[in-house]
Amino acid sequence: DTAVSQTPKYLVTQMGNDKSIKCEQNLGHDTMYWYKQDSKKFLKIMFSYNNKELIINETVPNRFSPKSPDKAHLNLHINSLELGDSAVYFCASTPSDGNNYGYTFGSGTRLTVV
Amino acid sequence: GDSVTQMEGPVTLSEEAFLTINCTYTATGYPSLFWYVQYPGEGLQLLLKATKADDKGSNKGFEATYRKETTSFHLEKGSVQVSDSAVYFCALIPPSGSARQLTFGSGTQLTVLP
Numbered sequence: 001d002t003a004v005s006q007t008p009k010y011l012v013t014q015m016g017n018d019k020s021i022k023c024e025q026n027l028g029h030d031t032m033y034w035y036k037q038d039s040k041k042f043l044k045i046m047f048s049y050n051n052k053e054l055i056i057n058e059t060v061p062n063r064f065s066p067k068s069p070d071k072a073h074l075n076l077h078i079n080s081l082e083l084g085d086s087a088v089y090f091c092a093s094t095p096s097d098g099n100n101y102g103y104t105f106g107s108g109t110r111l112t113v114v
Numbered sequence: 115g116d117s118v119t120q121m122e123g124p125v126t127l128s129e130e131a132f133l134t135i136n137c138t139y140t141a142t143g144y145p146s147l148f149w150y151v152q153y154p155g156e157g158l159q160l161l162l163k164a165t166k167a168d169d170k171g172s173n174k175g176f177e178a179t180y181r182k183e184t185t186s187f188h189l190e191k192g193s194v195q196v197s198d199s200a201v202y203f204c205a206l207i208p209p210s211g212s213a214r215q216l217t218f219g220s221g222t223q224l225t226v227l228p
Contacts, residue, residue, distance in 0.1 A: 033215070041152075041201055043218040056215055090157060092216075100165050102148050102207075103216050107157040 003027075006091050006106035013081055014114055021076045021109045023091030030096045031055075032074035033103065034066060037088040049074050050096075081113045116141040120204050120219035127194055127226050135189040135222045137178075137204035145206040147171075147180055147187040148216070152201045161189075161202070194226045 004025045013019050025032065033056075034046040047066040048056035054066070063079045078085060088110050092103040121136040139145065149161040149171070162171030167182035176191045187204060204219040 041221040041223070043158075043203065043221070045215050045217075048215060092158075094216075100146060100163075102146075102160045102163055104160075105150075105158040 004091055004093050004104050004106040006089075006109050008109060009107065010110050010112075012112045012114065015081055015083060017081050018077070018079045019081060019111070020078070021089055021091075021111075023074050023076070023106060025072055025091075025093040025104070027093055027104060028095075029093035029104070030071060031094050032068065032071075033092040033094075034074065034076050035090040035092060035105075037090060037108070039087070043090070047074075047076075078111075081111075083113050086111055086113045116145065116206060116208050116217050118204050118206055118217055118219035120202075120222050122220070122222070124223040124225060127224070129196055129226055129228055130193045131226075133189070133191040133194045133198075133224070135202055135204075135224070137187045137189065137219060139185050139187065139204075139206050141185075141206055141208055143209040144182065145208050147178070148205045148207070149176070149178055149187070149189050150203040150205060150218075152203065152221075154200070158203065194224075196226045196228050199224055199226045 007022050031050045033048045046060050049068040052068045065077045068074045088108045090108050091106040094103045117140045146165045148163045150158040151161045152158050162173040164171040164180035170179045178189045201221045203221045
């Protein structure tokens with residue numbers, strides 16, 4: 001199936017741990033994103049990569065580090081997890097002319113920090 | 115900066131009622147406009163889009179018209195169904211700039227009762 005796929009779907013972990021979320025798209029898109037959705041459903045962009053190059057880095061703690069080994073993958077690594085990191089994280093992708101196309105989103109990773 | 119304002123929810127309607135969810139935007143020039151839908155426990159799906167003034171996007175009985183004069187993109191459906199219960203997000207991508215990120219409104223929770 002052509003899609004944006006994220007793993008894992010659910011992640012429960014203790015404060016202070018380090019965790020990673022993986023994202024892969026097989027749509028041939030050039031640009032990938034990470035969004036965070038808080039408990040009130042508000043969506044905020046975190047990072048954007050275009051052809052493995054970082055182009056957007058919003059005000060995000062440096063405990064969050066994106067890594068793009070190739071243009072089909074954008075992983076998110078989080079160090080020293082805090083309670084406030086609990087949220088749903090969405091990966092998305094778009095072709096270069098995404099302003100006409102819109103984004104394709106993954107199904108999300110629900111992170112719960114206890 | 116660019117922003118999107120949606121009517122606050124939650125919105126509760128009876129089946130077959132008429133739906134309007136208001137959305138206005140602030141942006142320079144002519145952004146592309148989108149409505150996304152998030153069903154419970156799922157990711158975001160593109161519902162419809164419009165890329166220039168006076169365009170009408172439509173899908174699954176939903177419609178929205180790009181109104182430059184009122185900077186609005188209101189979502190409408192003539193007869194809602196229980197299966198339409200979801201969170202609806204209005205969003206825009208600016209027309210130019212090196213980082214054309216998708217900026218979301220705060221989302222509107224819709225519940226349709228049988």
